[in-house]
Amino acid sequence: MxxxxxxxxxxxxxxxxxxxxxxxxxxxxxxxxxxxxxSKKLRIGFIGVGGRGTELLKVTLAFPEVDIPAICDINEDHLNKAQDLVAKARGGAKPEGYSKDAHDYRRLLSRDDLDAVLIATPQELHAEMVVDAMKAKKFAGSEVPACETVDECWKLVKAHEETKTGYMMLENYLYSQPVMMVQNMVDQGVFGDLTYGTGSYIHEIRKMRFEKDGSLTWRGENILHNRGIVYPTHAIGPVCRWMGINKTDWLDTLVAMDTKAVSTHKYAVEKFGADSNPAKVNFENGDNNQCLVRTKGGRLIEVRYDTSSPRPPGMGEYSLQGSQGCFLSCFGERKIYIEGQSKPEKWQDMDEYKEKYNHPYWAQRGEEAAKRGHGGGDYFVISDFLDSIRTGKSAIDVYDAATWSCIRPLSEESIRGGSKPMKIPNFKEKAT
Ligand SMILES: NC(=O)c1ccc[n+]([C@@H]2O[C@H](COP(=O)([O-])OP(=O)(O)OC[C@H]3O[C@@H](n4cnc5c(N)ncnc54)[C@H](O)[C@@H]3O)[C@@H](O)[C@H]2O)c1
Structure with missing residues (x-):
């Protein structure tokens, strides 16, 4: 057991x-x-119930086997709303609240009635909170990315190995219908031997960088300095899964480059005025940050991050190339070409292959999932989180979390060093 x-x-x-x-x-x-x-009840504590934590709380409450006995947030308004949400959904008492100070989550972690915690605080807090959760023997799930520095990546791995406590990074982009269908096709060898893939997070969020009074949110502070690919896991996660990274192949080296930074400053001038304080902020992180990763098995992965340039919303863009065919997703269009199956030199709509290759998750529970955010990914990421808590076997473990998250600090270092090549650690080798 x-x-x-x-x-x-x-x-x-x-x-x-x-x-x-x-x-x-x-x-x-x-x-x-x-x-x-x-049917066993799972008792989960929530830490951080802002926009994302509340979204995930709603998805979690859709699973009747979950109880939420405790919630922590330093913002009392957010905390109260989340407590009310749980009381209303479950028709019972409010979960106990923790909001005394920035470390009050540790009091929540010391409870003995929790099977797990879900952490959805700003990204620079994830690693410390997850390590504390593991030390308190609570299975932890955290939002993305798991870590901000390579040192934090190793600390996460070490804490997992020492405490033997599980962790899942809640990377929901792995679970969208197209990404899972491509996974299914990869598993069946449809694309042949994989050689190249792209993953990108291109999602304009300039307005989320400022409070109403023009002061910076944590998302604004995130791009004050040159920090490379600030948010890497949505982009690289799916491609690493398709390529079997950390199982049959390993990331080896990356080289990163960036553009100049112009669009967030332009937004601040237009929104708050040329003489306003936000217009005087010097945002250093380039509008577009990009890197090329080489794997030990001779593959290439291109990763792109742009949350500043104006453009309509949409899921990231991905592609995959193998010796037998390829997948391409761009501006919501999804195309496939498979040698021997597609007409010569003709792209096909991905949906033409859906009946044959739809992933079992989507074939069986797609309707329920589609009601939830991020193309249904939010439903399956929570469903897998619950299974991971039950079994102790994580769907997205510390090694994947560390590998995908370290792209941020390594891309920063590469850019600062004039695009110098950076070795990517194999986190399955012994933690130091
Ligand atoms: N996977 C996705 O699709 C997705 C989408 C949005 C955000 N996110 C990630 O989710 C995380 C949260 O983002 P958000 O949009 O909800 O941000 P947010 O600012 O709306 O919420 C963060 C919450 O954490 C609370 N908090 C801060 N410090 C705390 C502490 N020490 N103890 C307890 N609570 C604390 C804040 O008060 C706030 O309520 C980020 O890491 C973000 O990158 C992921």
Whole structure:
């Protein structure tokens, strides 16, 4: 058994009213608990319930097997709203709130009635909170990216290995219908031997960088200095999964470049006036940051990040090339070409292959997922998070989280060094 100890299983069976024979009661309780693990209540604490945490709270509440006994946020307004949301959804008492100071989440972590915590605070807080959660023996899920520095990546890996406590990075872009369908096709060898892939996060968020009074939000502070590919995991995560990174191939070296920074300043001038304080802020991070990653197995991955240039919203753009064919997604158009299956030299709409290759997740639960945000990715990322808590086997583990997250600090260092090549660590090698 994984999460449930024999004693817990016995307690669970008694409290659940499972009928036990006089002899072999514990064994039966264990068996009952194992066979009914899907119906066991999962108790999850939330840390950080701003925009994203609240979105994920709503998705989590759609799973009836989850209880939310505790919520932490230093913003009391956000905390109160989240507490009310849970009380309304579950028709019971409000979860206990924690908002005393920036470290009050540690009091939440010290509770003994939580199976897991979900962390959706600003990105620079994730690693410390996850490490603290692991030390408190709570399975942790965090928003993306998991870490801001290479040192934090190693700390995450080390904490996992020392505490033997699980962690899942909640990378929802892995779960959209097209990304999962491509995964299914890759698994069936449809594209042949993979050679090249692109992943990009191009999503204009300039207005999210400023409070109403023009002061900077954490997203504004994020681009004050040259920080490279600030938000790498949506872009590189799907491509790494398709290429079997950390299983059959490993990231090796990256080289990064950037453009000048113009668009956020332009926005500040237009929104707040040329003489305003926001217009005087010097945003150093280039509008477009890009890197090329070479894998040990001889593949290339191109990663692009642009959250400043004006353009309509839409999911990131991805592509994949193999020896047998390719996938291309751009401006919402998704095309496929497979040698031997497609007409010679003709692109096909991806949907023409849907019946044959749709991923089982989407074929079976696509309708339910599509009701949720990020193209349904939010539904499946939470569904997999719950399964990861139950089994202790993470759907997106510390090694993937560290590998995908380290693209930010390494791209920054490469750019600062005149696009110098940076070695990408293999986090499965022993943590130092
Ligand atoms: N996966 C996705 O699609 C997706 C989408 C949006 C945001 N995100 C990520 O989610 C995270 C949160 O983003 P957001 O948009 O919700 O930001 P936000 O600013 O709206 O929310 C962050 C919340 O964390 C709280 N907080 C800050 N410090 C805290 C502390 N020490 N203890 C407890 N609470 C604290 C804030 O008060 C706020 O309520 C970020 O890492 C962001 O990158 C991911």
């Amino acid at each position: 994984n999460e449930l100890s024999r004693r817990d299983a016995f307690k669970w069976a008694i409290s659940s009213g499972v009928a036990l024979a006089m002899s072999g009661a514990v064994g039966q309780a264990v068996k009952a608990a194992e066979t009914s693990k899907d």
